[in-house]
Amino acid sequence: MLRITAAQLNYTIGDLAGNAARMIEAARKASADQADLVVFSEMSLTAYYPADLLEEEGFMDRVEAAFETLVAASRQMPALHWAIGLPARHEGAGKKLRNVLRVIRGGEVLLEYAKQLLPTYNVFDERRHFEPGPDVARVLRIRGVQVGLLICEDGWNDEAQDYAVNPFARMRDAAPDLVVSINASPSSIGKREQRHQIFGAASRRHGLPILYVNQVGGHDQLVYDGASFAVEPQAGVVYEAQRFAENVRTLRFEDGRFLALGGALHPSVPEGLPALEFYRQQIVLGLRDYARRCGFRQAVVGSSGGIDSALTLALAVEALGAENVVGITMPSHFSSEGSVSDSEALCRNLGVPLKHHAIAGMVSQFTQGFESAFTAELHGVGLENLQARVRGTVLMAYSNSFGHLLLTTGNKSEISVGYCTLYGDTNGGLGLIGDLYKTEVFALSRHLNETAGREIIPQAILDKEPSAELAPGQKDADSLPPYPVLDPVLKLLIEGRRLAEPEYQQALASVESLRADATGKALVERIRGMIARNEYKRRQSPPIIRVRARAFGSGRQLPIAAHRP
Known part of the structure; x- marks a missing residue:
């Protein structure tokens, strides 16, 4: 039997001392629960995403000093393994940093795994700072259990649609008993269900139980909802942490199943929160x-x-x-x-x-x-x-x-x-x-x-x-179409296929209905022109809290001075 603590914490970007202190506190709780492994989220030491702070003089020195604080704390809990996310220096060709997961125990670094798939779409720009890790699987034996380790995006490409490399396939070949994925997955409407679908499908396809640990909290435009979860090949999602709150919970893993310390787990509610x-x-x-x-x-x-x-x-x-x-x-x-x-x-x-x-x-x-x-x-x-x-x-x-x-x-x-x-x-x-x-x-x-x-x-x-x-x-209404008419057009033009399928079909049907006659077609084109002409206003506006799959800001990057037919 393996005891695992999923530490879903609210970190502050750049607050290395504060983040380390939160992690040590969670590790002490894990140790009190007699856990064998405590799992933190992706880049937990710096919080996700530090962006160009990574390039500031002395920042990586402070990262390394904070990491040593964690290593020192681990000596006080010698039986506990810590899975930690952080940026690390990279020697050789390419970018000088990597996004890594390190496992420490009793003052020693037992394993390091570097993230292979670096997203550059929507709100992400990891390739700006990091060099991809090698195409290898990393597995660590803890109390007789083979634990495979992944970082966020590495688990999102199991259908090989977005990258040529599929770390999940490599992980399957390493024959782990359990996969632990550390994540910094920002929240938007439908994102929780998407995570369950992707990792649930991977769990069934490879016959692997998966523990998914996410961070929680707001960082500028982005909000992370936590909602860490455990999924089994046959049963699907069997555990889900609180949403929009810190949550440190110790689970048992035994005979391929996740269990509560005192009995069965209460499974998540499939439908989640209503949209509003x-x-x-x-x-x-x-x-x-x-x-x-x-x-x-x-x-x-x-x-x-x-x-x-x-x-x-x-x-x-x-x-x-x-x-x-x-x-x-x-x-x-x-x-x-x-x-x-x-x-x-x-x-x-x-x-x-x-x-x-x-x-x-x-x-x-x-x-x-x-x-x-x-x-x-x-x-x-x-x-x-x-x-x-x-x-x-x-x-x-x-x-x-x-x-x-x-x-x-x-x-x-x-x-x-x-x-x-x-x-x-x-x-x-x-x-x-x-x-x-x-x-x-x-x-x-x-x-x-x-x-x-x-x-x-x-x-x-x-x-x-x-x-x-x-x-x-x-x-x-003197200047704009009625909002029930305007909004579906905006959804289709701005978000398109990023909409959930029912919402996409509704927006598409509304726009196709408008395009059925010359007046409606002209209205759609007028709205398209208004969106384009006002990019300069949006560029100078305050940040907005993102709730949908494509928001104005870092997730939608268009030139101001451009010809649009």
Whole structure:
């Protein structure tokens, strides 16, 4: 029998001492459980992904010093094997680093395995820093059990579709009793189910039980959901760790099966979280960790009385607490009565203070100055955007003066087509809902009310027709197609085959229906052009928390100055 502790931890990128301390604490728990092996996630010592920190002077020296701290700690628990992920120096041709897994025990390094498959797609760019490891399998015998070791992407190519090399096939040839895979797999809708499908299929194909250990926590745009799991060839997924939380759990492995220390394991729920609840938990953890790691305790949101700012405020309260969130209402000449009254109702429901800062006088003064200086009237888009930019300036002044993190409130639909003001409502340090389409913003807002069993977001806000309120009687529908029409087109053009199959088929059917006549076809092409023309805005916008398979930011890299027929 082998006892294995899966240590699913929330590391901070670059905090080598802090990460090492968390690992030592988890190892002590594993030792108390009389575990033979404690498994940490991919690049656990640095957290994933340190990016160009790897190139900073002295960084690798600190990595090596922190690793020696772990080696020294292992001497105090001489029976325990530690599987650790870290970057390591590489001698010879190619990049000077490798992404490795080391097993230590009793102050000695017993094994090192270098990751072979280095992803460069979507949000990943490992080949920028690392040299691939050799095409070899690494197996270690622990208490009579042959344990094979893999790192993340090495286990994702078992159908040989993305790389010429298949480390899983090599691993099978080494005839292990068990495969341990260390991972840093960022979360998006459907990703958990994808992991189960890929590793479940590999387990059945090769007849190998697999323990998959992931990290948890938010790092800038990315959130890692944990959800570490164990899978058996016949039974499938037999254990799953908590999602969106740290989890250190010791399992027994005996006769090819995973068992709890005191009996049978409770298998995971196949369907996982409903989509809206997944969005909620992903965004809340992403904000909480972003604020904590960047040194913010409080956040500020411009409250327009609309659905986007309402949802942003509600999620911020859940992540940081009502006492740490402030709303600011900034009415202008064109603001509706509900802009203020609905904001007041929302903030009462949330227990959040609402500050009032009217901008009509500031806008008038700027307009007069503009006309005096340039002998031209400020009107149209220039005047509309001025209001958004004055609001953005007020919010940034508040942030600078009181130390609050400014949360931008744009959704994916508006960001996609540029229905936002650069240096205005795009101001901020982080966007919470920038990867949610407008129809999803409404759905998630209703979900918050339903799960709370009370009205958090006022019904008046949910019923209100969306408007930027920058001109008399202005409605979003004056400039954009209705969101139920727009969103499927955006999904198909931006995410395409990255969508889950049912969502892809729905979006495809909607777009094909539009393309059936000349007017609809022209609309689709107009939307395509709007997406392309507004890349420059997205490039200058704050990071957004990724919840879908393809988000704006590092996962979608397009040139600004390019010809698009």
